[in-house]
Amino acid sequence: MSASSSCMSSSPVPESHAWVRTSAHTAFLTVDNPSAMTLEGTNTYVIGDLGESFPPEPGAPKPRAVVVDPGPADQGHAEAIAAAVDVALIVVTHWHQDHVGNVPALHDLTGAPVRAWDRELCIGAGRLQDEEVLKDVSVEISVWHSPGHTADSICLSIFDDGMILTGDTILGRGTTMLDYPDGDLEDYLDTLRVFKDEPGFTVLPAHGPHGEFLEEACERLLDHRLNRIHDLRRRLKASDDDLGPSASSLAEDIYADVPEEVRGPAVKTLKAQLAYLMDIGEIAGFTD
Template identity: 45%
Template structure:
């Protein structure tokens, strides 16, 4: 029987580390999930070598290998969900069946034996403190989890490592996403904070990354405005996608159309 994947310690690009957050990469790579979904295990290290208690953030896909790795790595006390998408939530019920741990999400339909999350709420479990930060935009229910003692933010799909997120319009909106980026940039400027994303690798500087993402979104809006000037205000969405996202692989064009719809809605007010 092959050995189970082991959770990887967190190491930020600037050399900072935290023993309170470990990553298990789900084996579900795709154009949208990048290398796969990051399942995060949060918890203070156990001194005696016994399985340490942990909070699971985003159990990910319902794949037996991934579930085995999660349950072998820690004693699960609590499960937290960053947002509703299936690549983050599919394993909820299978993990509850194995562990009996309560699950908390912003949406009641993703919660199990636990109250829905509240923006600004402080959660203490498995020896760590976690603060809930509402970060809508990618989806309306997106939240991030800030570990103030560790100086890291678990961003779900609000900020990705090595890519930009999709605005899942009409549920997600560009206006919400830009407001979220502004709020996260302020948080990062008040206190240096690293990012532990839902997909991709760790990012060192929350303030710098969110400023970069905002600049990228504003450039895209200018490209959309220019495309509308060239193609006409009534141009079909497909034609605008081909113009604005000419460099995007065909396999992600459907999701590019979601983001374009969000941009058009934003421009039209």
């Protein structure tokens, strides 16, 4: 999916967005890009020594910070970020446009380097590495490669605060789509199982409300995904179409009541499920 994120539910849209303080070293500002796929919008995070009062008053010194996911192209949002922090580094959690579209504007305003898992998204700096510790600001930030939603997805943890920025790997509400063929169900399940064994973190998602405990989120999402696979197996068996099923035919049945705006992402996730069943030898293949 090139221009939006990944949750398949709608929500009320706030009249205005303001900075939300989430811990001693983190805060976020939500972009005004609400939709059924992005929930209230994309949450752009800043990480650094933010002080007791954030954002700073006009004319006051700005804290030095790492900016995560500048959002879709929105000059006003880029200017609001640059007004609040001295940008040391820009990091993107994955390649979708609702996360990277504003990178050029923020880079032009601040001159800050840009890092991502995908080398092509980087500007003036090298690509991120799994288990790398970023030391661009006063608090250490650990990088976790977390494929599944996309192949290049990463998460960032701040051990000092017990926070983890999960991008679209774990949303604040609902479930993420798997952007097949770039997204992969087996990778996603592996990512959730790794994170499930990392208790003590609170989730800061790129979309939706923050505050869920990481372990509980992973248990919830693992149960959801495994239940979906069980349901798909049942449907295939009932239809006698478990050798080379048609994704579009299955989608017409499974997603008959799904709004058109999320039908495409839903079908991509379905294809990721079928690819998973093919990889483990339960079906021979599938067609579009």
